Amino acid sequence: MSTTNSFPPQVFTSLKELLGMERLSQYFSMVARKQKVKSILGGRHQSKLRGRGLDFEEVRHYVKGDDIRNIDWKVTARTKETHTRVFSEEKEKPALIVVDQSKSMFFGSQNRTKSVVAAELAAVAAFRVLKQGDRVGGVVFADNGIDIIQPKRDRRNILRFLEKVVSRNHELIDSKPANIEDALKETTAKIRNIVTHDYLVVVISDFRRYDAAVIRFISQIAQHNDVVLVKIVDPLEKEIPEMKFVAGDSETQVTVDGKSSKIREKFKTGFESDYLDFQAQMSKHRIPLFSIDTLNSVEEQLKDIFKRNRK
Template sequence: MPAPNTFPSQIFTSLKELLGMERISQFFSVIARKQKVKSILGGRHESKLRGRGLDFEEVRQYVKGDDIRNIDWKVTARTRETHTRVFSEEKEKPALIIVDQSKSMFFGSQVRTKSVVAAELAAIAAFRVLKQGDRVGGIVFADNGIDIIQPKRDRRNILRFLEKVVNRNHELADSNPAGTGDALKEVAMKTRNIVTHDFLVVVISDFHRYSSDVTRFISQIAQHNDVVLVKVFDPLEREIPETKFVAGNQETQVSVDGKSKTIRKNFLEGFDKDYKDFQIHMKKHRIPLFSINTIQPIEEQLKEVFKGGRK
């Protein structure tokens, strides 16, 4: 098979292409002020700080890393669980961007592959966070490994992250998806080891392999952090063409009668139901989820998703 860089940029990305996403990032903010489910973007934010002499906000359960001087002993004695007083102050919000470069992302029916779109979204988010003045790092998970870049307030750190994304993206030409069913679960567990609280966690994936374990880990991370989920999909995954065709992978082929209105209807409704169910489940945990397709320009889609949050 030819080297990945001989393919069009719509199939494989490059560091040059991802660096070009910095232009788009200036129009959006992935930092929310007192983030609510629908306020994904919103400029500088108030964050929960462990400090003294600040505005009191709430009492919550103590988590590792909290200042022990702020323990509320009365509530702790009453509930028999350690609680701490929380104060508000504008501060940095470190960000961790998690991007999927596994085999299911290596698909695109018309314009770009899902893996390229996910890589571009990761670059936009990383540059936007850095421009806000916050630390940013990332996790890239693929069929044959996971790369972790710890959050830093350093442009060179973003370059290292994007290089990992490009390397994993190019590996898709020959990667084997066998045994990747627990990839999201493993990433969720590793994320919990990095983030404590007051982080922004952005997960970019097609979520083809999400499970109850994954959603549980994500909801646990969201208890003390802001989490945003971005589902990348190709329109062919939602609407099959009105013709007979053969679809398959390296192991299996199936004949699909796209002329059947029943098949097309079931295919469309099945996709929409899965997405809506996932969205409703995440909403229960105050986790926003939105989708980006592989056909429309990313900039146009982000403007539509984040209208009202644009600077």
């Protein structure tokens, strides 16, 4: 077996690097509590109750069946119409973080591999959920196996999850692409056994080999759960350099004429078209999708994403 020790940290991750990602979890919230504008999900899992001693949500017109103890008499007197105060209860939101460590992720043209970036994001998400007081678990999807960490409200559980991520990440140096259809079917079946309803499911992948059946599965999960998709992208997948070069894998090599503006434009529009189509499919099911690239730091990209989200 090959060793990963001789490679720079941009190619393979380590447990030390992933534990260091905890500091980034302060920048955002994967679920909405009081600061909805900083949440990707915008408060979808909060339930409005007619209770007392809960977080105040809003004042609205009184409707038959509302608890009269919650009537806001000041607003009622001012508007001459009966208004009631509505409160929200924060439900537990267990999370499952699905991170792709299959062969297509073992690619990076400039700074880091997609697999390293995916591992970093999985760590950030796991620590964020734990800080919010919810249970968190994970699924590590690889060509030669699947690791399941059941959701728990325990820091040691995150440690086990990240150890599995690092192990699968280092296996990429020797792994061979598996039958992706069978592997994905097995993965989705295992996820279905864990996720029931009111879960947060975060899927981190390049989504290069996901077929219609997997997309359908994601949309089904989103019917009773909150789903967030993070697409990992390398700059070379979006835009080829203006030069002739040889590209290939372990079986095939091809010469690409990057000097041709026609080829470069077709390459770029093809990527953008695929991404927008995928995004449109997910929008139909109210599933947020955003991309993170391998060139810029995860920290700066997350800050930028949530800055735009606030606007």
